[in-house]
């Protein structure tokens with residue numbers, strides 16, 4: 001097996017003790033930095049991390065790279081995306097800018113249903129072709145693992161085609177995709193006057209068939225006023241749990257409905273959005289260990305209040321960050337920029353932001369055992385950035401600091417760089 005040594009990094013960031021899946025309290029403010037560090041990879045896994053001067057003797061055939069003061073991070077993880085879609089929603093965006101609400105646009109046939117119409121007309125290969133450049137852009141920003149939701153098919157046939165497209169993209173790599181079934185993204189127009197029939201279809205036809213195919217790991221529900229209420233959401237989530245799926249919930253995004261409390265009560269792995277979460281909801285999440293996945297890009301794009309990240313963190317909730325990449329409310333793949341928003345608009349410290357994009361993001365997709373930190377024994381997913389201090393990733397914002405991206409020990413992406421380490425200006 002090939003041994004590869006990456007030495008003389010100014011910082012290794014995200015060095016975490018084996019077995020740590022979340023960092024709460026003061027630990028969340030610790031980015032896990034080793035200065036003047038070296039990372040050793042054997043095959044597809046990390047075998048050693050430490051200070052360069054402590055590097056043990058290595059096999060004579062080891063390949064050695066001198067990083068000359070660059071930073072090494074674990075591969076970033078985007079734990080919430082809707083990147084299987086067709087069509088754009090530029091007109092709707094302009095309508096919103098002219099003062100129309102998201103709900104009003106949805107009621108007039110826009111919003112999610114306009115993307116559903118485009119996806120239903122797209123073949124499996126077309127969906128793959130449209131999603132691939134989005135994944136390429138995520139990879140260029142250092143994102144090596146991506147959760148991908150369906151939810152723009154909303155019929156068994158169309159949802160299955162979306163899951164097959166995710167499987168095709170996952171097989172072609174180099175990224176790893178984590179598939180989530182979101183048939184409960186909206187009640188499709190054809191069932192608008194007959195939502196009970198759609199609920200029956202979801203629980204008794206779609207979920208069992210998707211469980212049988214094994215194409216989704218998680219089931220998610222858009223629990224929201226005028227989408228799926230608390231009772232309907234609970235019914236779908238409990239049915240999914242019974243079929244062996246792990247759970248996620250779009251919770252308290254536009255109204256304080258109690259989605260966080262529901263997510264906690266059904267043992268969901270994560271509750272996502274949480275812009276309107278109540279104090280009781282926060283308490284429930286802290287108690288259940290459900291990850292709060294915050295999506296500040298969506299709040300920015302919708303022009304609404306940001307999620308109360310500080311109250312969540314200070315109450316002992318494990319906070320993760322993700323893009324929410326989708327054509328309606330957050331069209332971006334720039335995960336480091338989401339980190340800048342977390343710092344500047346939600347009061348998160350750079351170290352907290354970093355942990356939320358790595359260790360906690362891994363935990364939010366149940367991959368904490370092998371991803372999300374620079375820990376010997378974990379998969380060698382890591383990123384070399386052209387900066388000398390990891391905080392520059394969020395501070396010098398809107399540009400790409402990533403130089404090389406490694407997945408399972410293999411170089412899978414190299415960006416052209418216009419500046420050298422530590423001299424980002």
Ligand SMILES: [Zn+2]
Pocket residue numbers: 080081082250324
């Ligand atoms: Zn979402």
